[in-house]
Amino acid sequence: MTETTTAGTEFPFAPLPPADAIEHLKRLMADRPMTKTTMPYGGDVWIVHRNQAARTILADRRFVREPFRTGERIVPFFVPFPDFLRTTLQFEDPPQHTKLRKLVQKAISPRRVRDMRASAVAFANELIDGMIARGGVRNLITEYSVPLPIEMLSSLLGVPSADREKFERWSSSTMAVAGKSEDEVATDLAELSAYMTDLIAQRREEPRDDLLSALAHAREKDETLTDAEILPIAFILIVGGFDNTANFLTTGVMSLLHSDEQRELFLTDPDGLAPTAAEEVLRHGGFALGGPVGGGGGLVPFVATEDVVVDGQLIAKGEAVSIDPGSANHDPEAIEDPGRFDITRKDNPHLMLSHGLHHCLGAPLARMEMQVGLAEIFKRIPTLRLAGEPVVRRDVLTQPMTDLPIAW
Protein backbone atom coordinates (compact mmCIF):
# COMPACT_ATOMS: atom_id res chain seq x y z
CA MET A 1 0.00 0.00 0.00
CA THR A 2 1.33 3.43 -0.87
CA GLU A 3 1.73 5.95 1.91
CA THR A 4 -0.10 9.13 0.92
CA THR A 5 0.85 11.36 3.81
CA THR A 6 4.18 12.44 5.20
CA ALA A 7 2.81 12.90 8.71
CA GLY A 8 4.63 10.66 11.14
CA THR A 9 4.12 9.61 14.73
CA GLU A 10 7.45 10.70 16.16
CA PHE A 11 7.51 13.09 19.11
CA PRO A 12 8.84 15.67 19.66
CA PHE A 13 8.95 16.74 16.03
CA ALA A 14 10.62 19.64 14.27
CA PRO A 15 8.58 22.68 13.20
CA LEU A 16 6.25 21.97 10.28
CA PRO A 17 3.76 24.14 8.36
CA PRO A 18 0.63 24.38 10.61
CA ALA A 19 -1.56 22.08 8.50
CA ASP A 20 1.18 19.43 8.43
CA ALA A 21 1.76 19.81 12.18
CA ILE A 22 -1.94 19.23 12.81
CA GLU A 23 -1.90 16.17 10.55
CA HIS A 24 1.15 14.91 12.42
CA LEU A 25 -0.57 15.42 15.79
CA LYS A 26 -3.67 13.63 14.53
CA ARG A 27 -1.64 10.61 13.55
CA LEU A 28 0.30 10.73 16.81
CA MET A 29 -2.92 10.80 18.86
CA ALA A 30 -4.37 7.93 16.85
CA ASP A 31 -1.23 5.95 17.63
CA ARG A 32 -0.96 6.48 21.42
CA PRO A 33 -2.21 8.69 24.25
CA MET A 34 1.25 9.80 25.41
CA THR A 35 4.97 9.54 24.66
CA LYS A 36 7.87 9.18 27.06
CA THR A 37 10.36 11.93 26.25
CA THR A 38 13.73 12.89 27.68
CA MET A 39 13.75 16.61 28.43
CA PRO A 40 16.80 18.87 28.13
CA TYR A 41 16.58 19.29 31.93
CA GLY A 42 15.30 16.93 34.61
CA GLY A 43 15.15 13.64 32.72
CA ASP A 44 12.18 11.65 31.41
CA VAL A 45 8.54 12.70 31.34
CA TRP A 46 5.38 11.27 29.78
CA ILE A 47 3.99 13.94 27.44
CA VAL A 48 0.23 13.45 27.14
CA HIS A 49 -1.28 14.15 23.71
CA ARG A 50 -4.98 13.26 23.86
CA ASN A 51 -7.51 15.71 25.27
CA GLN A 52 -9.50 13.27 27.41
CA ALA A 53 -6.40 11.57 28.82
CA ALA A 54 -5.03 15.00 29.69
CA ARG A 55 -8.21 15.94 31.54
CA THR A 56 -8.22 12.65 33.39
CA ILE A 57 -4.69 13.24 34.65
CA LEU A 58 -5.28 16.90 35.54
CA ALA A 59 -8.29 15.88 37.64
CA ASP A 60 -6.50 13.00 39.41
CA ARG A 61 -5.04 13.85 42.81
CA ARG A 62 -2.60 10.96 42.60
CA PHE A 63 -0.44 13.26 40.48
CA VAL A 64 1.42 15.79 42.65
CA ARG A 65 4.17 18.40 42.45
CA GLU A 66 5.75 18.02 45.87
CA PRO A 67 9.03 16.41 44.69
CA PHE A 68 9.65 19.45 42.47
CA ARG A 69 8.81 21.94 45.22
CA THR A 70 11.09 20.34 47.75
CA GLY A 71 13.94 20.06 45.26
CA GLU A 72 13.98 16.28 45.54
CA ARG A 73 13.43 16.18 41.76
CA ILE A 74 14.45 18.54 38.96
CA VAL A 75 11.45 19.67 36.91
CA PRO A 76 11.70 17.90 33.53
CA PHE A 77 11.42 20.85 31.18
CA PHE A 78 12.85 22.61 28.12
CA VAL A 79 14.70 25.22 30.18
CA PRO A 80 15.83 25.23 33.82
CA PHE A 81 12.74 26.03 35.86
CA PRO A 82 13.40 29.27 37.79
CA ASP A 83 13.73 28.66 41.53
CA PHE A 84 11.39 31.48 42.48
CA LEU A 85 8.60 29.79 40.52
CA ARG A 86 9.02 26.55 42.47
CA THR A 87 7.94 28.37 45.62
CA THR A 88 4.61 29.41 44.09
CA LEU A 89 1.08 28.10 44.33
CA GLN A 90 1.36 25.97 41.22
CA PHE A 91 3.91 23.72 42.94
CA GLU A 92 1.80 23.24 46.07
CA ASP A 93 -0.50 20.26 46.60
CA PRO A 94 -3.56 20.11 48.87
CA PRO A 95 -4.14 21.03 51.64
CA GLN A 96 -1.68 23.96 51.48
CA HIS A 97 -2.66 24.62 47.86
CA THR A 98 -6.33 24.73 48.80
CA LYS A 99 -5.69 27.24 51.57
CA LEU A 100 -3.59 29.60 49.46
CA ARG A 101 -5.73 29.32 46.37
CA LYS A 102 -8.90 30.11 48.27
CA LEU A 103 -7.37 33.30 49.57
CA VAL A 104 -6.44 34.57 46.13
CA GLN A 105 -9.49 33.23 44.33
CA LYS A 106 -11.94 35.82 45.55
CA ALA A 107 -9.77 38.73 44.49
CA ILE A 108 -9.51 37.42 40.95
CA SER A 109 -12.94 35.81 40.55
CA PRO A 110 -15.18 36.23 37.50
CA ARG A 111 -17.29 38.67 39.53
CA ARG A 112 -14.36 40.86 40.56
CA VAL A 113 -12.96 40.80 37.04
CA ARG A 114 -16.31 41.84 35.61
CA ASP A 115 -16.11 44.92 37.79
CA MET A 116 -12.64 45.71 36.40
CA ARG A 117 -13.75 45.55 32.78
CA ALA A 118 -14.70 49.22 32.37
CA SER A 119 -11.29 50.35 33.60
CA ALA A 120 -9.60 47.89 31.23
CA VAL A 121 -11.56 49.36 28.31
CA ALA A 122 -10.61 52.90 29.39
CA PHE A 123 -6.93 52.02 29.76
CA ALA A 124 -6.82 50.16 26.43
CA ASN A 125 -8.22 53.28 24.78
CA GLU A 126 -5.64 55.48 26.48
CA LEU A 127 -2.92 53.26 25.06
CA ILE A 128 -4.51 53.37 21.61
CA ASP A 129 -4.81 57.18 21.84
CA GLY A 130 -1.07 57.31 22.53
CA MET A 131 -0.20 55.10 19.55
CA ILE A 132 -2.45 57.09 17.22
CA ALA A 133 -0.96 60.38 18.43
CA ARG A 134 2.61 59.14 17.89
CA GLY A 135 1.72 57.67 14.47
CA GLY A 136 4.03 55.84 12.09
CA VAL A 137 5.12 52.28 12.86
CA ARG A 138 4.42 51.35 16.48
CA ASN A 139 5.54 48.37 18.61
CA LEU A 140 2.37 46.54 19.63
CA ILE A 141 4.15 44.67 22.43
CA THR A 142 5.61 47.56 24.41
CA GLU A 143 2.87 50.06 23.62
CA TYR A 144 -0.20 47.86 24.08
CA SER A 145 0.11 44.14 24.86
CA VAL A 146 2.38 44.52 27.90
CA PRO A 147 1.11 47.76 29.52
CA LEU A 148 -2.54 46.62 29.51
CA PRO A 149 -2.07 43.53 31.71
CA ILE A 150 0.48 45.36 33.88
CA GLU A 151 -2.02 48.11 34.62
CA MET A 152 -4.76 45.60 35.43
CA LEU A 153 -2.56 43.52 37.71
CA SER A 154 -1.11 46.56 39.47
CA SER A 155 -4.62 47.70 40.15
CA LEU A 156 -5.64 44.26 41.41
CA LEU A 157 -2.61 43.90 43.68
CA GLY A 158 -2.83 47.48 44.88
CA VAL A 159 0.38 48.96 43.50
CA PRO A 160 -0.03 52.77 43.70
CA SER A 161 -0.21 54.63 40.39
CA ALA A 162 2.95 56.60 41.20
CA ASP A 163 4.97 53.37 41.50
CA ARG A 164 3.69 51.62 38.41
CA GLU A 165 6.58 52.64 36.21
CA LYS A 166 9.07 51.05 38.62
CA PHE A 167 6.81 48.06 39.00
CA GLU A 168 6.61 47.64 35.25
CA ARG A 169 10.40 47.81 34.91
CA TRP A 170 11.03 45.22 37.63
CA SER A 171 8.26 42.93 36.51
CA SER A 172 9.11 43.08 32.82
CA SER A 173 12.71 42.36 33.72
CA THR A 174 11.65 39.36 35.75
CA MET A 175 9.88 38.06 32.70
CA ALA A 176 12.86 38.70 30.47
CA VAL A 177 10.82 40.80 28.05
CA ALA A 178 13.49 43.43 28.54
CA GLY A 179 16.25 41.06 27.47
CA LYS A 180 18.42 41.66 30.54
CA SER A 181 21.31 39.59 31.82
CA GLU A 182 20.88 37.07 34.65
CA ASP A 183 22.58 39.42 37.11
CA GLU A 184 20.34 42.32 36.15
CA VAL A 185 17.28 40.12 36.45
CA ALA A 186 18.42 38.96 39.90
CA THR A 187 18.93 42.58 41.00
CA ASP A 188 15.51 43.63 39.71
CA LEU A 189 13.87 40.61 41.34
CA ALA A 190 15.48 41.51 44.68
CA GLU A 191 14.33 45.13 44.35
CA LEU A 192 10.83 43.94 43.45
CA SER A 193 10.79 41.63 46.50
CA ALA A 194 11.88 44.47 48.78
CA TYR A 195 9.29 46.79 47.28
CA MET A 196 6.49 44.23 47.63
CA THR A 197 7.52 43.46 51.23
CA ASP A 198 7.26 47.17 52.08
CA LEU A 199 3.92 47.41 50.34
CA ILE A 200 2.58 44.40 52.25
CA ALA A 201 3.71 46.03 55.51
CA GLN A 202 1.91 49.24 54.54
CA ARG A 203 -1.26 47.32 53.72
CA ARG A 204 -1.06 45.55 57.07
CA GLU A 205 -1.12 48.99 58.70
CA GLU A 206 -3.68 50.60 56.44
CA PRO A 207 -5.69 48.09 54.42
CA ARG A 208 -7.37 49.09 51.16
CA ASP A 209 -9.64 47.29 48.74
CA ASP A 210 -6.91 45.32 47.00
CA LEU A 211 -5.40 41.84 46.93
CA LEU A 212 -2.28 42.59 48.98
CA SER A 213 -4.45 44.05 51.77
CA ALA A 214 -6.68 40.99 51.67
CA LEU A 215 -3.69 38.65 51.85
CA ALA A 216 -1.95 40.69 54.54
CA HIS A 217 -5.04 40.49 56.74
CA ALA A 218 -5.90 36.88 56.02
CA ARG A 219 -4.16 36.01 59.29
CA GLU A 220 -7.04 37.57 61.19
CA LYS A 221 -9.28 34.81 59.91
CA ASP A 222 -6.95 32.21 61.36
CA GLU A 223 -5.50 31.58 57.93
CA THR A 224 -2.11 32.92 58.85
CA LEU A 225 -0.12 34.03 55.87
CA THR A 226 3.43 35.20 56.22
CA ASP A 227 5.26 37.54 53.86
CA ALA A 228 7.10 34.48 52.65
CA GLU A 229 3.75 33.07 51.54
CA ILE A 230 2.32 36.28 50.13
CA LEU A 231 5.34 37.16 47.98
CA PRO A 232 5.22 33.99 45.86
CA ILE A 233 1.50 34.58 45.28
CA ALA A 234 2.31 38.05 43.96
CA PHE A 235 5.11 36.60 41.83
CA ILE A 236 2.99 33.89 40.24
CA LEU A 237 0.37 36.50 39.38
CA ILE A 238 3.09 38.65 37.85
CA VAL A 239 4.43 35.73 35.81
CA GLY A 240 1.06 34.55 34.57
CA GLY A 241 -0.48 37.98 34.52
CA PHE A 242 2.00 39.92 32.44
CA ASP A 243 4.05 37.85 30.10
CA ASN A 244 1.57 35.13 29.20
CA THR A 245 -1.36 37.48 28.79
CA ALA A 246 0.73 39.91 26.76
CA ASN A 247 1.85 37.04 24.53
CA PHE A 248 -1.68 35.79 23.99
CA LEU A 249 -2.98 39.27 23.27
CA THR A 250 -0.24 39.80 20.69
CA THR A 251 -0.91 36.37 19.20
CA GLY A 252 -4.59 37.28 19.02
CA VAL A 253 -3.94 40.50 17.12
CA MET A 254 -1.45 38.75 14.83
CA SER A 255 -3.67 35.78 14.09
CA LEU A 256 -6.52 38.09 13.11
CA LEU A 257 -4.15 40.09 10.92
CA HIS A 258 -3.09 36.85 9.25
CA SER A 259 -6.64 35.81 8.36
CA ASP A 260 -8.53 38.32 6.18
CA GLU A 261 -11.68 36.21 6.43
CA GLN A 262 -11.68 35.95 10.24
CA ARG A 263 -10.62 39.60 10.71
CA GLU A 264 -13.44 40.84 8.48
CA LEU A 265 -15.84 38.69 10.46
CA PHE A 266 -14.44 40.02 13.76
CA LEU A 267 -14.83 43.62 12.57
CA THR A 268 -18.58 43.07 12.07
CA ASP A 269 -19.06 42.71 15.85
CA PRO A 270 -15.85 42.97 17.91
CA ASP A 271 -17.56 43.07 21.31
CA GLY A 272 -19.91 40.21 20.50
CA LEU A 273 -17.21 37.97 19.01
CA ALA A 274 -14.42 38.78 21.48
CA PRO A 275 -15.27 35.97 23.98
CA THR A 276 -15.21 33.13 21.43
CA ALA A 277 -12.31 34.77 19.56
CA ALA A 278 -10.22 34.89 22.74
CA GLU A 279 -10.86 31.18 23.38
CA GLU A 280 -9.92 30.31 19.81
CA VAL A 281 -6.71 32.34 20.11
CA LEU A 282 -5.87 30.41 23.27
CA ARG A 283 -6.55 27.12 21.52
CA HIS A 284 -5.12 27.72 18.08
CA GLY A 285 -3.55 31.20 17.89
CA GLY A 286 -0.02 29.87 17.66
CA PHE A 287 -1.00 27.81 14.61
CA ALA A 288 -2.91 30.67 12.98
CA LEU A 289 0.17 32.83 12.53
CA GLY A 290 1.21 30.92 9.43
CA GLY A 291 4.73 30.03 10.60
CA PRO A 292 5.99 26.50 11.24
CA VAL A 293 4.87 24.81 14.47
CA GLY A 294 6.83 22.15 16.30
CA GLY A 295 5.54 19.37 18.52
CA GLY A 296 6.94 19.25 22.02
CA GLY A 297 5.07 21.58 24.33
CA GLY A 298 4.20 20.82 27.92
CA LEU A 299 2.58 22.32 30.98
CA VAL A 300 4.32 22.13 34.36
CA PRO A 301 4.71 18.37 35.07
CA PHE A 302 3.40 16.23 37.91
CA VAL A 303 4.79 13.10 39.58
CA ALA A 304 2.70 9.92 40.01
CA THR A 305 2.37 8.87 43.66
CA GLU A 306 1.36 5.35 42.62
CA ASP A 307 1.01 3.25 39.47
CA VAL A 308 -1.82 4.75 37.42
CA VAL A 309 -3.20 3.51 34.09
CA VAL A 310 -4.55 6.29 31.87
CA ASP A 311 -6.03 5.59 28.45
CA GLY A 312 -4.37 2.16 28.47
CA GLN A 313 -0.90 3.45 29.33
CA LEU A 314 0.75 2.66 32.67
CA ILE A 315 2.36 5.64 34.36
CA ALA A 316 4.51 4.06 37.05
CA LYS A 317 4.89 5.40 40.57
CA GLY A 318 7.55 8.12 40.59
CA GLU A 319 7.34 8.85 36.87
CA ALA A 320 6.73 12.42 35.72
CA VAL A 321 3.85 13.37 33.43
CA SER A 322 3.10 16.57 31.55
CA ILE A 323 0.25 17.72 29.32
CA ASP A 324 0.93 18.99 25.82
CA PRO A 325 -1.78 21.61 25.26
CA GLY A 326 -0.80 22.16 21.63
CA SER A 327 -1.72 18.58 20.89
CA ALA A 328 -4.70 18.26 23.26
CA ASN A 329 -6.13 21.44 21.71
CA HIS A 330 -6.06 19.77 18.28
CA ASP A 331 -7.50 16.40 19.26
CA PRO A 332 -10.14 15.56 16.63
CA GLU A 333 -11.98 13.50 19.28
CA ALA A 334 -12.56 16.69 21.32
CA ILE A 335 -12.45 19.53 18.78
CA GLU A 336 -14.35 19.59 15.51
CA ASP A 337 -12.13 20.40 12.51
CA PRO A 338 -9.21 21.30 14.80
CA GLY A 339 -7.09 22.80 12.03
CA ARG A 340 -9.62 25.56 11.33
CA PHE A 341 -9.16 28.97 13.01
CA ASP A 342 -12.77 29.82 13.82
CA ILE A 343 -13.45 32.80 16.08
CA THR A 344 -17.11 31.79 16.40
CA ARG A 345 -16.31 28.32 17.80
CA LYS A 346 -18.58 27.67 20.78
CA ASP A 347 -17.59 24.19 21.91
CA ASN A 348 -13.90 24.76 22.60
CA PRO A 349 -12.54 22.48 25.34
CA HIS A 350 -8.93 23.66 24.98
CA LEU A 351 -6.43 23.11 27.77
CA MET A 352 -4.27 26.18 27.33
CA LEU A 353 -5.29 27.39 30.80
CA SER A 354 -5.07 23.85 32.16
CA HIS A 355 -7.88 22.08 34.01
CA GLY A 356 -8.54 20.75 37.48
CA LEU A 357 -6.94 21.87 40.71
CA HIS A 358 -4.19 23.85 38.98
CA HIS A 359 -6.26 25.45 36.24
CA CYS A 360 -5.13 29.03 35.71
CA LEU A 361 -6.06 31.10 38.73
CA GLY A 362 -5.96 34.26 36.62
CA ALA A 363 -8.11 32.77 33.84
CA PRO A 364 -11.03 35.19 34.32
CA LEU A 365 -8.65 38.16 34.25
CA ALA A 366 -6.64 36.86 31.29
CA ARG A 367 -9.82 36.21 29.32
CA MET A 368 -11.20 39.66 30.07
CA GLU A 369 -7.95 41.36 29.08
CA MET A 370 -7.75 39.41 25.82
CA GLN A 371 -11.38 40.16 24.99
CA VAL A 372 -11.03 43.87 25.76
CA GLY A 373 -7.58 44.12 24.17
CA LEU A 374 -8.71 42.51 20.90
CA ALA A 375 -12.05 44.32 20.65
CA GLU A 376 -10.78 47.82 21.44
CA ILE A 377 -7.81 47.90 19.09
CA PHE A 378 -9.81 46.62 16.12
CA LYS A 379 -12.73 48.96 16.89
CA ARG A 380 -10.44 51.98 17.03
CA ILE A 381 -8.04 50.97 14.24
CA PRO A 382 -9.92 48.70 11.81
CA THR A 383 -7.19 49.24 9.19
CA LEU A 384 -4.52 47.80 11.49
CA ARG A 385 -1.79 45.90 9.63
CA LEU A 386 1.53 44.20 10.31
CA ALA A 387 4.55 46.34 9.45
CA GLY A 388 7.23 43.70 10.00
CA GLU A 389 7.98 40.37 11.59
CA PRO A 390 7.86 39.78 15.36
CA VAL A 391 11.04 39.41 17.41
CA VAL A 392 10.76 36.37 19.71
CA ARG A 393 13.08 35.43 22.56
CA ARG A 394 13.29 31.67 22.45
CA ASP A 395 15.81 31.29 25.26
CA VAL A 396 13.46 31.93 28.18
CA LEU A 397 10.60 30.01 29.74
CA THR A 398 7.66 31.84 28.19
CA GLN A 399 9.33 32.64 24.85
CA PRO A 400 8.02 36.19 24.81
CA MET A 401 7.68 38.31 21.73
CA THR A 402 9.52 41.56 22.37
CA ASP A 403 8.76 43.53 19.22
CA LEU A 404 5.88 43.51 16.74
CA PRO A 405 5.78 46.43 14.29
CA ILE A 406 2.26 47.55 13.40
CA ALA A 407 0.86 50.40 11.33
CA TRP A 408 -2.50 51.47 9.86
Added chain:
Amino acid sequence: MPKVFYIQPDGSETVVEAVAGDSVMQTAVRNGVSGIVGQCGGSLSCATCHVFLAEENADDFAPVSEDEDEMLDCAATEREDNSRLSCQLVLADGQEVRVTVPEAQL
Protein backbone atom coordinates in the same frame (compact mmCIF):
# COMPACT_ATOMS: atom_id res chain seq x y z
CA MET B 1 -30.49 5.82 35.93
CA PRO B 2 -30.59 9.53 36.88
CA LYS B 3 -31.76 12.05 34.33
CA VAL B 4 -30.78 15.74 34.11
CA PHE B 5 -32.75 18.41 32.27
CA TYR B 6 -30.51 21.35 31.33
CA ILE B 7 -32.43 24.50 30.42
CA GLN B 8 -30.46 27.13 28.49
CA PRO B 9 -31.00 30.88 29.01
CA ASP B 10 -32.99 30.93 25.72
CA GLY B 11 -35.38 28.30 27.10
CA SER B 12 -34.12 25.37 25.03
CA GLU B 13 -33.76 22.12 26.92
CA THR B 14 -31.31 19.21 26.76
CA VAL B 15 -32.07 15.94 28.55
CA VAL B 16 -29.17 13.70 29.50
CA GLU B 17 -29.28 10.23 31.01
CA ALA B 18 -26.59 10.33 33.68
CA VAL B 19 -24.59 7.86 35.73
CA ALA B 20 -25.33 7.59 39.44
CA GLY B 21 -22.45 9.05 41.42
CA ASP B 22 -21.57 11.60 38.72
CA SER B 23 -22.27 15.25 39.38
CA VAL B 24 -24.55 17.49 37.33
CA MET B 25 -21.36 19.27 36.18
CA GLN B 26 -19.57 16.06 35.09
CA THR B 27 -22.69 14.91 33.27
CA ALA B 28 -22.90 18.22 31.39
CA VAL B 29 -19.22 18.30 30.45
CA ARG B 30 -19.17 14.66 29.30
CA ASN B 31 -22.22 15.20 27.15
CA GLY B 32 -21.24 18.54 25.64
CA VAL B 33 -23.99 20.58 27.30
CA SER B 34 -23.02 24.17 26.62
CA GLY B 35 -22.87 26.81 29.32
CA ILE B 36 -21.33 24.60 32.02
CA VAL B 37 -17.57 24.88 31.98
CA GLY B 38 -16.29 23.17 35.14
CA GLN B 39 -12.80 24.50 34.65
CA CYS B 40 -11.43 23.25 37.97
CA GLY B 41 -12.83 19.76 37.43
CA GLY B 42 -14.98 19.88 40.55
CA SER B 43 -12.43 20.96 43.14
CA LEU B 44 -14.50 23.97 44.23
CA SER B 45 -12.09 26.54 42.93
CA CYS B 46 -13.52 28.18 39.83
CA ALA B 47 -17.29 28.88 40.01
CA THR B 48 -17.68 28.11 36.30
CA CYS B 49 -20.36 25.43 36.73
CA HIS B 50 -22.96 27.70 38.34
CA VAL B 51 -26.60 26.62 37.79
CA PHE B 52 -30.04 27.53 39.11
CA LEU B 53 -31.61 24.44 40.67
CA ALA B 54 -35.34 23.90 40.12
CA GLU B 55 -37.51 24.38 43.18
CA GLU B 56 -38.79 20.81 43.05
CA ASN B 57 -35.20 19.55 43.47
CA ALA B 58 -34.26 21.93 46.28
CA ASP B 59 -34.26 19.21 48.94
CA ASP B 60 -32.70 16.49 46.80
CA PHE B 61 -29.12 17.47 47.61
CA ALA B 62 -26.97 18.33 50.60
CA PRO B 63 -27.24 22.03 51.44
CA VAL B 64 -24.68 24.60 50.24
CA SER B 65 -21.41 24.13 52.14
CA GLU B 66 -19.29 27.01 53.39
CA ASP B 67 -16.78 26.56 50.55
CA GLU B 68 -19.50 26.38 47.92
CA ASP B 69 -21.12 29.46 49.41
CA GLU B 70 -17.88 31.44 49.07
CA MET B 71 -17.39 30.36 45.48
CA LEU B 72 -20.98 31.19 44.53
CA ASP B 73 -20.22 34.77 45.56
CA CYS B 74 -17.53 34.75 42.86
CA ALA B 75 -19.71 33.51 39.98
CA ALA B 76 -19.88 35.56 36.79
CA THR B 77 -23.69 35.65 36.82
CA GLU B 78 -25.26 37.14 39.96
CA ARG B 79 -26.28 34.39 42.39
CA GLU B 80 -29.87 33.79 43.37
CA ASP B 81 -31.50 31.85 46.19
CA ASN B 82 -31.50 28.65 44.12
CA SER B 83 -27.91 29.05 42.88
CA ARG B 84 -25.67 25.96 43.16
CA LEU B 85 -22.34 24.85 41.81
CA SER B 86 -23.29 21.86 39.70
CA CYS B 87 -20.10 20.00 40.67
CA GLN B 88 -21.61 19.68 44.15
CA LEU B 89 -24.87 18.13 42.92
CA VAL B 90 -24.08 14.42 42.95
CA LEU B 91 -26.74 12.31 41.27
CA ALA B 92 -28.45 9.25 42.76
CA ASP B 93 -30.18 6.44 40.91
CA GLY B 94 -33.64 7.29 39.64
CA GLN B 95 -33.28 11.00 40.33
CA GLU B 96 -34.69 13.54 37.86
CA VAL B 97 -33.13 16.97 38.16
CA ARG B 98 -33.83 20.26 36.38
CA VAL B 99 -31.25 23.02 36.28
CA THR B 100 -31.13 26.31 34.40
CA VAL B 101 -27.80 27.42 32.96
CA PRO B 102 -26.91 31.09 33.62
CA GLU B 103 -26.10 33.67 30.94
CA ALA B 104 -22.36 33.67 31.65
CA GLN B 105 -19.81 31.51 33.47
CA LEU B 106 -16.58 33.28 32.60
